[in-house]
Amino acid sequence: xxxxxxxxxxxxxxxxxxxxxxxxxxVGIVSVLVLNAVNLSLIGILVYNFNTLGNWNIWxxxxxxxxxxxxxxxxxxxxxxxxxxxxxxxxxxFDAYLVRPASPFLQFIGKxxxxxGVGDFLVGLLGFFLAxxxxxxxxxxxxxxxxxxxxxxxxxxxxxxxxxxxxxxFWTTRSGxxxxxxxxxxxxxxxxPVNIFGKYFQIFVTCFLPVAFINxxxxxxxxxxxxxxxxxxxxxxxxxxxxxxxxAAFVWRKGVxxxxxxxx
Amino acid sequence: xxxxxxxxxxxxxAFLRNEFYNISIYRVSFWLNFIYTFLMMYSVGYVWxxxxxxxxxxTGVSLSQMISYAVLGVALEAILHPRNGPQTYIMEQVxxxxxxxxxxxxxxxxxxxxxxxxxxxxxxxLFLVLPSLIAAYFLFSLELPGVPALFGFFCSLACSVIISFxxxxxxxxxxxxxxxxxxxxxxxxxxxxxxxGQMVPLWIFPGILGTxxxxxxxxxxxxxxxxxxIGNDAxxxxxxxxxxxxxxxxxxxxxxxxxxxxxxARVMIQGG
Numbered sequence: 294x295x296x297x298x299x300x301x302x303x304x305x306x307x308x309x310x311x312x313x314x315x316x317x318x319x320v321g322i323v324s325v326l327v328l329n330a331v332n333l334s335l336i337g338i339l340v341y342n343f344n345t346l347g348n349w350n351i352w353x354x355x356x357x358x359x360x361x362x363x364x365x366x367x368x369x370x371x372x373x374x375x376x377x378x379x380x381x382x383x384x385x386x387f388d389a390y391l392v393r394p395a396s397p398f399l400q401f402i403g404k405x406x407x408x409x410g411v412g413d414f415l416v417g418l419l420g421f422f423l424a425x426x427x428x429x430x431x432x433x434x435x436x437x438x439x440x441x442x443x444x445x446x447x448x449x450x451x452x453x454x455x456x457x458x459x460x461x462x463f464w465t466t467r468s469g470x471x472x473x474x475x476x477x478x479x480x481x482x483x484x485x486p487v488n489i490f491g492k493y494f495q496i497f498v499t500c501f502l503p504v505a506f507i508n509x510x511x512x513x514x515x516x517x518x519x520x521x522x523x524x525x526x527x528x529x530x531x532x533x534x535x536x537x538x539x540x541a542a543f544v545w546r547k548g549v550x551x552x553x554x555x556x557x
Numbered sequence: 558x559x560x561x562x563x564x565x566x567x568x569x570x571a572f573l574r575n576e577f578y579n580i581s582i583y584r585v586s587f588w589l590n591f592i593y594t595f596l597m598m599y600s601v602g603y604v605w606x607x608x609x610x611x612x613x614x615x616t617g618v619s620l621s622q623m624i625s626y627a628v629l630g631v632a633l634e635a636i637l638h639p640r641n642g643p644q645t646y647i648m649e650q651v652x653x654x655x656x657x658x659x660x661x662x663x664x665x666x667x668x669x670x671x672x673x674x675x676x677x678x679x680x681x682x683l684f685l686v687l688p689s690l691i692a693a694y695f696l697f698s699l700e701l702p703g704v705p706a707l708f709g710f711f712c713s714l715a716c717s718v719i720i721s722f723x724x725x726x727x728x729x730x731x732x733x734x735x736x737x738x739x740x741x742x743x744x745x746x747x748x749x750x751x752x753x754g755q756m757v758p759l760w761i762f763p764g765i766l767g768t769x770x771x772x773x774x775x776x777x778x779x780x781x782x783x784x785x786x787i788g789n790d791a792x793x794x795x796x797x798x799x800x801x802x803x804x805x806x807x808x809x810x811x812x813x814x815x816x817x818x819x820x821x822a823r824v825m826i827q828g829g
Contacts, residue, residue, distance in 0.1 A: 324743045331751045342615045342761045343608045470586040474593040481600060489607035490600055 296399055303403025311408065318408055325412030333358060333420070336484060347489045352427040353516060354486075359420030360508040361483040364447030366414025372452045373407035378459040379469045382552070391553055398545060428516075436515060439528075443511035446534035450507050451479075453537035456545060463548030479504050486518070503537065506530040568664055569672035576676025587684060594631060594689045598697050601627040601756075616761055622787040623758075625700045628693045629783050630755040635685040636678050637717060637778055639746055642725025643670040648738035656733070660821065667726065667817060674722055706788050709795045713782035716802035720777045723809035730813070730820045754780030760789075774805045 311318070336358070340351040349357070378401070381387040390397040432440070458472035487495050487509045498505040510527045513519050519527065602624050609620045616623055635641075647670070650656040660666055693699035702710065728745055732738040750756065752775040759770045759780050770776055781798045784790040790798050 320740050324740060324747075327744065327747050331747045335751065335757050338757055338762060338766070339608060341763060343612045345611045346604075347607050467585070470589050474589050478593060478596055481597065485600075485604055490603045494599070494603070 296396065299395060300399055300403050303400070304406060307404065307406045311406065321409050322412040325409045326416065329362065329413070329416040332484060347486050348518065348520070349486050352424045353512075353518070354484075355420050356424040356428070356516060357486065357508055357512045358484055359417045359424060360444065360447070360512055362413045362417030362420065363444045364417075364507055365451060366410045366412075366417055367445065367448035368451040368455075369407055369410025369413055371406060371410075372402065372455065373410060374405040375452070375455045375459045376469065376472055377405070379462045379467060382462055382466060387552075391549075397549055432515075440511070440515060443515075443530045446531040447507040447511070449534035450503065450530075450537055453534065453541040454502070454504065456541040457537075460541070460544045460548045463552045475502070483508055486512075503533050506533045569668065569675075572669065572672040573676035573679065576673055577680050590635065590685060591689065594635065594685065595692065597631040598628045598689065598693055601631055602697050616758060618787065618789055621698055621700055622789070624698055626758060626783050626787050626789075627756070628697050628699050629690075629786055630779055632686050632689045632693060633714075633717075633779065633783070634755070635681045635689070637721050639721075639725055639728070639742060639749065641674075641677060641681065642722065642728070643674050644725050644729035644732060644738055644742065646670075646673070647729035648732045651733055651736065656824070660824070666821075667813065670726060670729070671722060674725075675718075678718065700787070702786055702788055706785055706791060706795075709799065710782050710786040713785050713799055713802060716799070716806060717778050717782050719806055720774065720802065720809060723806070723813050724774070724778075727809070727813050727816060730816050733820050733824055749775050749778065752776065753778045754783070758784075774809070777802045777805050 333355070336354055337351065340346060340354060344350070346354065378387070381401075387397075387401070390400045393400060454475070455472065458468055458475060461471070462468040482498065482504060487498055487505045495505070499510075506529065511530050514523055514527055517523070605620065605623050605627055608615075609623070613620065618626075647656070650659055659669065662669060690699065694701065701707075724745070728738070728741055731741055735741065752759075752770045752773050754770070754776055755778075759767065759776055762770055770780075781790070781802060785795050785798065
């Protein structure tokens, strides 16, 4: 409870810091919108010409993309600065967190928030309602709840993957290159239904780097896209997010301990 | 006012060598980049396979041609992506206030940036583009073109590199005025991705978008060499698109020289 209040205070400070730069805020939002427009138009042009991709039509793909954007927006607002860890360790500023009487993780996570996530989230919201209207989606309450839970767990999966990636620099000092490559690769991945990439690839993004649970499997379930019936494990997105989070927390803890042990 | 050509060339070669050493230090990031390229080539191939499965006659070229086009787009990113341009370096120097040191060097600033940039580019071409193309030939069914197309491709690629350099250089100059490269870079990146034909070939762009993409210079960077490679622009067409690239090189060269003069005049006044 104390920690949550502390986190709230940190965030308040971060927000107050951000609102000083209004121009930056608008430019940031606009650039996010432009990037999304480019991504969506490219997919749009492809599907406009070809009509379908696998068994997904243009609105299914918009749904998939918006799903990702919603969760990415939430992840982005609160956790975008996970990648700053490398710089903080190299420059030694992370050490300040270790001597203060609060959890280093809380201080690190609360140091900043990012508004580009807001742009992503808005795009996601807009795309989702557009796609839902076009597909005439009529969901029962249960589906809506599952949808919201999956968006949240998608955000958590992205957070956990990046958290693990960032924590690696406790061992290697440099992990930025690996994380940015994972990020660039995920960006391409999330725009297309995973099943078009072949079996091995699907196994890889399901079991080893479970990014398919961010938006693909929830979309498969919600849009009934599985050709031969939905399997139980395809519902597992929330479970996967908790598992990943536990792994990430473990890696972080080990990392901080190691860093504090050898650093000074 | 300028040193003679011989000195210029030797200085250029020195910068090239220097950049080679600089880059070869970061071996881990090189391997990671290779893995990334590999994964991307794998996935774009599958995207096109899935698209062709539904509708094989949309693009007017065969699936294997299309996959070659897409794989090439991924491989060439290692030398044509704006992140490797000189603008990041220029902005860094401006921010640190050390750009004067670069401007004072007894060598033309644009030529200096070009030599420095080409050094890095040569290394990336040798160690990233070539190996990924070889891997693509064996693993991702990259087709080998005939001799004329291959020759045309390399000519065109050289033009792409120069055009891409000029554009990045112009962005760098602009950053000296705006004092912020991030947003400019960002917008340029997005426009380039869309209108260069790197991911989606420009000839399937509908209506007005197709027309616009034909007018803009961005297609010179990816679309033209790649279209020549897969034989979509052959014979007279190939000469025509090479001509388009030459014209753009000329235009961008003149423009960047003029802009450089004006920006430097401004920087000098500010610097006192």
